[in-house]
Amino acid sequence: MEKNNKYDIVPLNLKSPPASQTDTSIALIWDKPSDSLEIVCYHVFVNGTIHGISTSTDYTISSLESSKEYEAYVCSVSMNGIVSPSSLTIKISTKPKAEIFDITAFGAVADNLTINTKAIQAAIDACAPGGKVYVPKGTFVTGAIFLKSNMTLYVEKEGVLLGSDNPSDYPVMTYRWEGREQLCYASLVNTKDCQESRLENITIDGEGKIDANGSALFINEMREMKGYRGRAVCLRNVDHVYMKDITVRQSPAWCVHLIYCNHISVNNIEIHTKNDEYGKRYEHIFNGDGLNPDSSSDVYIFNSMIASQDDCIAIKSGRDEEGRRVGIPSENIRITNCSFKCGFGIAMGSEMAGGVRNVLIKDCTFENSFSIATVKAPRGRGARIDNIRYEDCKLINYDLDHEDCKWFRGAINIDQFYSHDEYDPDLKEEVNEGTPVIQNIFFKNIVLDTYGGNAIFLAGLPESPLQNIYLENVTAIGKYGLKAYNVQGFVMKNVLVNSRNDEAYMFHSAELTKE
Incomplete structure (x- = not known):
């Protein structure tokens, strides 16, 4: 290898993220070198031999032997072909070969008519520790199924788990819904609520689809109204969750909801909650979030759409108050190399009363999404949103389906008046346990081009201003420019904001420092 001190900087923190090992694959992630402007790709080595090339900071090693330890390291490659040696090598093992529990052996029929809930649940219940419940090609209609510890749900390519449209196939249970424990219809894929012990080691894998049939199910659940809407996938109280290669679509509400889960990896999945993969709009669905970690920690989401x-x-x-009493934060979350199409980007809150901290969003693209970031914490929530970083992200939004409103006010949107049609940025209220704090929010190397409304909107409470908001290397143009209310410690370095319709900058009770 040719060595040059300028490029002799190795990728940092190479690791295989939590739970991201199967019996045939191992996922790797790493950080960019400290000086990454000249880096064009990475060489991934397995057992001393180059295995592949990645242009992003993740790579999945596939076609491996089960129950075997592998050594891996990564080198960065500069624009002029110089490869920097890596001194970092990690050892990871694949899982033992999984015993297969084919749902058709338990009576499941892929005729798009038969309700297969009992057959699929029987396969899950029979699955030995470390086993794989296998969904082959075909469409299998089912109601709610409940996963257990130490198993994989594997949906084969061209296989579909299709949710029944009958609410009676989804028992009403207590789930967290919009931040409170409430009666809800069970989701299509669930874990049972284990009050006395936690579940562990659950994988959802395969190139098939989990389709919650939300357009039809939404109408029927709302007509019956025994509880709030279910989700497509709702896992609770699980340590070590892995979602890989799967497509999840058409939920009657949020699509993937992870509640009180820790050590999560999400790798190369697709989620569709507005349109199907061919652009056809789902009907009768609203509040259709994609993926929501909820009081969950140690989360890695990468290489997904x-x-x-x-x-x-x-x-x-x-x-x-309920969220503050439970007091379980969402923290230590890394979202990298993902693409987001339509919708409203990556949000913190607004249900954040247990706290949200230590979140990194990096190397992501946003296409016809109204926002890159919505950090939202209105009065009453309490707690803190702290240490959130958006880096190396780009948004292009020419879609006029949405414009500024009480729910979304900017492509970069930090809003403590979220959900209020009208607000007075000067009207103070008493500080109490319900007063939220938003602090230490960083945006670096960001490009925004939106026709939807404000390019950047920052609004703190007069009694609890936003604290330490940093914009560095940000280029933005919007229908309107940058608006800032009640910000302490507002730093802009190499920032250019333009407006198509109005003045570019408006500051109100904002302490601005330009560097």
Whole structure:
């Protein structure tokens, strides 16, 4: 290898993220070198031999032997072909070969008519530890199924788990819904509520589809109204969750909801909650978030695509007094190399009463999405949103389906008046346990081009201003420019904002420092 000190910077923190090992594959992620402007790709080595090339900071090693340890390291490659040596090698093992539990052996029929709930649940119940419940090609209609510890649900390519449209196939249970424990219809794929012990090691894998049939199910659940709407996938109280290669679509509400889960990896999945994969609009669905980690920690979402009717990803932790009492934050979350189409980008809140902290969003693209970031915490929530970083992201939004409103006010949107049609930025209220704090929010290397409304909107409460908001290397143009209310410690470095319709900058009670 040719060595040059300028490029002799190795990728940092190479790791295989939590739960991201199967019996035939291992996922890797790493950080960019500290000086990555000249880096064009990465060489991935397995057992001393180059295995492949990645242009992003993740790579999945496939076609491996089961129950075998592998050594891996990664080198960065500069624009002029110089490869920097890597001194970092990690060892990871694949899982043992999984015993297969084919749902058709338990009576499941792929005729698009038979309700296969009992047969699929029988396969899950029979699945030995480390086993794989296998859904072959074909469309299998089912009601709610409940996963257990130490198993994989594997949906084969051209296989579909299709949700029944009958609410009676989804028992009404207590779930967290919009931040509070409430009666809800069960989701299509669930875990049972284990009050005395936690579940562990659940994988959802395969190139097939989990289709919750939300357009039809939504109408029927709302007509019956025994509980709030279910989701496509709702996992609760699980340590070590892996979702890989699967497509999840058409939920009657949020699509993938992870509640009180830790050590999560989401790799190369697709989520469709607004349109199907061919662009046809789902009917009768609203509040259709893509993927919501809720009071969950140690989360890695990478190499995935979410096309959402609402927030693409919304990081939550409970609502108001109940959320503060439970007090479980969402924290230590890394979202990288993902694409977001339509919807409202990556949000923090608004149900965040357990706190949200230490979130990195990096190397993501947003196409006809109204926002890259919505950080939202209105009065009553309490707790803190702290240390959130958006880096190396680009948004292009020429879609006029949405314009500024009380729910979404900017392509970069930090809003403590979220959900209020009218507000007075000077009217203080008493500080109490319900007063939220938003602090230490960073935007670096961001490009925004939107016709939807404000390019950047920042609004803190007069009694609890936004604290330490940093914009660095940000280029933005919107219908309107940048608006800032009640911000302490507002730093802009190499920032250019333009407006198509109005003045570019408006500051109100904002302490601005330009560098």
